[in-house]
Amino acid sequence: MARWQPNARGRLERAAFELFVEQGFQATTVPQIAERAGLSTRTFFRHFADKRDALFAEEHAVPEQAARIIAEAPASLGPLQIVADGFDAVAAAQFSREKSYYIARHRIIQSDDGLRERQLRMPAALVEALRTGFEHRGVDPVDATLAAHLTATVFSVSIGRWLASPSDEPLAALLRDTFDRMRRTASS
Amino acid sequence: MARWQPNARGRLERAAFELFVEQGFQATTVPQIAERAGLSTRTFFRHFADKRDALFAEEHAVPEQAARIIAEAPASLGPLQIVADGFDAVAAAQFSREKSYYIARHRIIQSDDGLRERQLRMPAALVEALRTGFEHRGVDPVDATLAAHLTATVFSVSIGRWLASPSDEPLAALLRDTFDRMRRTASS
DNA sequence: ACAAGTGATGGCATTGCGTGACATCAGAAT
DNA sequence: ATTCTGATGTCACGCAATGCCATCACTTGT
Known part of the structure; x- marks a missing residue:
C-alpha cells in the first residue's frame, strides 16, 4: 500500500482554487489549503513558492x-x-x-x-x-x-x-x- | 521647532537604496531601513506598501x-x-x-x-x-x-x-x- | 534476503512581513 | 484658549515562508 495519496500537487492546486472561490484569496490561509488537501503546511511550500503560485501551475x-x-x-x-x-x-x-x-x-x-x-x-x-x-x-x-x-x-x-x-x-x-x-x- | 525631521519618505527611500546596495535586497530588513532613516518600522509601512516599494517611488x-x-x-x-x-x-x-x-x-x-x-x-x-x-x-x-x-x-x-x-x-x-x-x- | 539508500512527507522552531488599535503631540484652525 | 489635524511612535498579533531534523514506504545494491 502506498504511503501517501497520489498527486499531492494537484490536490493542493484544487484545494486552493476551491477555497479562493469560496472565501476569497486573502481570506484563505495556507494551513487551510493544506488541511483540505490532507497535507501539511510545510508540504505546500515544497510544491509552491508562495500562496499565489497555486493559481499559476500551468503558466509554464x-x-x-x-x-x-x-x-x-x-x-x-x-x-x-x-x-x-x-x-x-x-x-x-x-x-x-x-x-x-x-x-x-x-x-x-x-x-x-x-x-x-x-x-x-x-x-x-x-x-x-x-x-x-x-x-x-x-x-x-x-x-x-x-x-x-x-x-x-x-x-x-x-x-x-x-x-x-x-x-x-x-x-x-x-x-x-x-x-x-x-x-x-x-x-x- | 519642527516635531519631525522633514521628508520622511525621501529619507526612507534613500536609506533603503543604500542598504540594498550595501547588503543586497533580501539581507536588508525593514527595521534596518527605518532605523537608518531615523523612523519606526510602522512608519515605513505608512509610506510604502511593502519593502520593494521603496525602490519604485518614481514609477507613477x-x-x-x-x-x-x-x-x-x-x-x-x-x-x-x-x-x-x-x-x-x-x-x-x-x-x-x-x-x-x-x-x-x-x-x-x-x-x-x-x-x-x-x-x-x-x-x-x-x-x-x-x-x-x-x-x-x-x-x-x-x-x-x-x-x-x-x-x-x-x-x-x-x-x-x-x-x-x-x-x-x-x-x-x-x-x-x-x-x-x-x-x-x-x-x- | 538483508542492508543501505532515496525521496516525499510531517513536525517544530524561527524570522520577518505587514496590519490594526491606540497614544502622543507640534502646529494649524477656529 | 480650545479644538482639530495629521504624522509619528508603541505594542500586539496573524500569517507567510524557510531551515532543520525525523520518519518510513519503497528502491537499489550486494
Whole structure:
C-alpha cells in the first residue's frame, strides 16, 4: 500500500482554487489549503513558492510550447511568420479546460493586487522564451526583442478578448484577428 | 521647532537604496531601513506598501505624463502619432538622475525575483494609462489596447537599450529608433 | 534476503512581513 | 484658549515562508 495519496500537487492546486472561490484569496490561509488537501503546511511550500503560485501551475506551458514551435520552424521563416503560423497550435493545446474555469480564475486574480502582479510574469516569461528563440535563429537582438513583445501583446490581448467575449469565439480566430489588427495599428 | 525631521519618505527611500546596495535586497530588513532613516518600522509601512516599494517611488511619473500628453494632444492625431510626438517630452522629463543610479537600481532589481516581478507593474500601469487615454478620444477599445501595448513595448525596449548601452546614446534617440524598428518589425 | 539508500512527507522552531488599535503631540484652525 | 489635524511612535498579533531534523514506504545494491 502506498504511503501517501497520489498527486499531492494537484490536490493542493484544487484545494486552493476551491477555497479562493469560496472565501476569497486573502481570506484563505495556507494551513487551510493544506488541511483540505490532507497535507501539511510545510508540504505546500515544497510544491509552491508562495500562496499565489497555486493559481499559476500551468503558466509554464505557453512559453514552453512557444519555444518548441520556434525551434522547429523552417529556417526560411521570419519571426512574425513563425508566430502567425503557430497560433493555431497554441490555441489547440492551451486553455483546454472549460471556459468557466478560466473566467472564475480570472475573477479571483482581479480581486487581489498581489495576484494581478503575479499574472504579469507569464507574458514576461513568454517574451523571454520568444526572444531567445528568435535570437538563436540569428535574428538581430533588438528585432528579436521587439518581435517577442509584439507576439506577447497579441497573445495577451487575445486572451483578454476571449475572456470578455460573451459569445464563444474560438481563441484561434481571436489570435488571428488580433494579429492582423496589431499590424494595422502599428502601421497607422 | 519642527516635531519631525522633514521628508520622511525621501529619507526612507534613500536609506533603503543604500542598504540594498550595501547588503543586497533580501539581507536588508525593514527595521534596518527605518532605523537608518531615523523612523519606526510602522512608519515605513505608512509610506510604502511593502519593502520593494521603496525602490519604485518614481514609477507613477511615466504613466501620469503619458496620460497628460494624450489628453492634451490635438484631436486630429491618431494614437501612434501622439506617441511619436510625445517621446521627446518623456525623455526630457523622466530619468533625470545620473545614469549610474539607474544602473545600480537595475542591478538590485535583477538580483531578486520579487523585485523583477514588481518591476512589471510599471509597464502594465503605462498600458492602462495609454489605453484609457486613447479610449477617451474615441478610439476603438481593441485598437486602443493594441496601441497602448505597442507604445509600452517601445518604451520598455528603449529603457533596456539605454541601460545596456555603454556609450551615452540619449534616451530620446533610442525611443525614436526603437519606434521605427517596431513598425518595421510589425510589417515584416 | 538483508542492508543501505532515496525521496516525499510531517513536525517544530524561527524570522520577518505587514496590519490594526491606540497614544502622543507640534502646529494649524477656529 | 480650545479644538482639530495629521504624522509619528508603541505594542500586539496573524500569517507567510524557510531551515532543520525525523520518519518510513519503497528502491537499489550486494
